[in-house]
Amino acid sequence: xxxxxxxxxxxxxxxxxxxxxxxxxxxxxxxxxxxxxxxxxxxxxxxxxxxxxxxxxxxxxxxxxxxxxxxxxxxxxxxxxxxxxxxxxxxxxxxxxxxxxxxxxxxxxxxxxxxxxxxxxxxxxxxxxxxxxxxxxxxxxxxxxxxxxxxxxxxxxxxxxxxxxxxxxxxxxxxxxxxxxxxxxxxxxxxxxxxxxxxxxxxxxxxxxxxxxxxxxxxxxxxxxxxxxxxxxxxxxxxxxxxxxxxxxxxxxxxxxxxxxxxxxxxxxxxxxxxxxxxxxxxxxxxxxxxxxxxxxxxxxxxxxxxxxxxxxxxxxxxxxxxxxxxxxxxxxxxxxxxxxxxxxxxxxxx
Amino acid sequence: xxxxxxxxxxxxxxxxxxxxxxxxxxxxxxxxxxxxxxxxxxxxxxxxxxxxxxxxxxxxxxxxxxxxxxxxxxxxxxxxxxxxxxxxxxxxxxxxxxxxx
Numbered sequence: 001x002x003x004x005x006x007x008x009x010x011x012x013x014x015x016x017x018x019x020x021x022x023x024x025x026x027x028x029x030x031x032x033x034x035x036x037x038x039x040x041x042x043x044x045x046x047x048x049x050x051x052x053x054x055x056x057x058x059x060x061x062x063x064x065x066x067x068x069x070x071x072x073x074x075x076x077x078x079x080x081x082x083x084x085x086x087x088x089x090x091x092x093x094x095x096x097x098x099x100x101x102x103x104x105x106x107x108x109x110x111x112x113x114x115x116x117x118x119x120x121x122x123x124x125x126x127x128x129x130x131x132x133x134x135x136x137x138x139x140x141x142x143x144x145x146x147x148x149x150x151x152x153x154x155x156x157x158x159x160x161x162x163x164x165x166x167x168x169x170x171x172x173x174x175x176x177x178x179x180x181x182x183x184x185x186x187x188x189x190x191x192x193x194x195x196x197x198x199x200x201x202x203x204x205x206x207x208x209x210x211x212x213x214x215x216x217x218x219x220x221x222x223x224x225x226x227x228x229x230x231x232x233x234x235x236x237x238x239x240x241x242x243x244x245x246x247x248x249x250x251x252x253x254x255x256x257x258x259x260x261x262x263x264x265x266x267x268x269x270x271x272x273x274x275x276x277x278x279x280x281x282x283x284x285x286x287x288x289x290x291x292x293x294x295x296x297x298x299x300x301x302x303x304x305x306x307x308x309x310x311x312x313x314x315x316x317x318x319x320x321x322x323x324x325x326x327x328x329x330x331x332x333x334x335x336x337x338x339x340x341x342x343x344x345x346x347x348x349x350x351x
Numbered sequence: 352x353x354x355x356x357x358x359x360x361x362x363x364x365x366x367x368x369x370x371x372x373x374x375x376x377x378x379x380x381x382x383x384x385x386x387x388x389x390x391x392x393x394x395x396x397x398x399x400x401x402x403x404x405x406x407x408x409x410x411x412x413x414x415x416x417x418x419x420x421x422x423x424x425x426x427x428x429x430x431x432x433x434x435x436x437x438x439x440x441x442x443x444x445x446x447x448x449x450x451x452x
Binding site for chain 1: 366367421
């Protein structure tokens, strides 16, 4: 893992869910002093830019439309320009970038851009996805807006906002909302922002790359605690109600996977169900690389080239692959991996 | 012929039909091949003869084609059963499969 990379966090959430309020608070914290912000608003006149009281030379507003629609060019060019300005000393030497999406943005193309165009440059790394959820309107919004479901599904952290306004969010309603969120994303911790105030360390250090240690923090990234092993399954765990289209589950595998089998597996996933792979991330025990696990992640059809950690982050050397999918059966994913790995093994011994 | 497809291949095909949300069921014939019934096409999957470089033979409505791997079998079966399917063949990356030392 490159120790000089700059993490890029994506702050998303439906319209009016409190993204800018929370970001305004975070930018006032010491930990966030060296943060560059890219804001995208849907519409001709952006306001969020004016609401953020931070160093103006490190805030860029994209007013070209919804970020997800023009992401490949606009975002990539904006990030490249930001890095250029940093290198030339024309803006503060920021240590992280936050992209605040429009409330109507599909986060998937944004994540894909961060994993492809930018990864090639080797300067930036996806630092995690944070999704704000308005506690007052969340139930109705999630029921009505597919984009809202997707924003929740891909999150590494979910932040509940406006609890102070939701007097009717009674003791019974709050667990119901949490269960509803869990149907879309069981792996992400749910945090609470009080009038936008929240501990910065809890929010944005959610990606594979940990800015504090300048190394990969796979355990936190995979949210292993949330994908605990208490259910007694041997292969994986489903964490969503069966009536929900979006499900999160994890594949666990004791035996190492051959490198070629992993590539074929990811290709088959993308080929047959790419549209419905909202997010995939994992740490994989590669047979040919027993001491250096591979880290994989992808969004829909796009997979980041596997990277290799210098060592295992713990004694647990099982492969763990977390998938957030829409209508992709867990069992199919499991048997696909098993069958491909068995075939590659068979070929290896001349079968 | 080589050994018949094992049960894991049968389950993979059955689960694939579910994942693709296409009608059909998978059965094993008396000679060990796998057939997909209950759908618009007659599909049969055999292991390829050992003297061929291919591992599988996929027969769709009497037309037999070789397949080099299970991934290729799935592609052929999906193309036959799912009219809305267009193969989206992706390469993961020109990245090393194992870390460089």
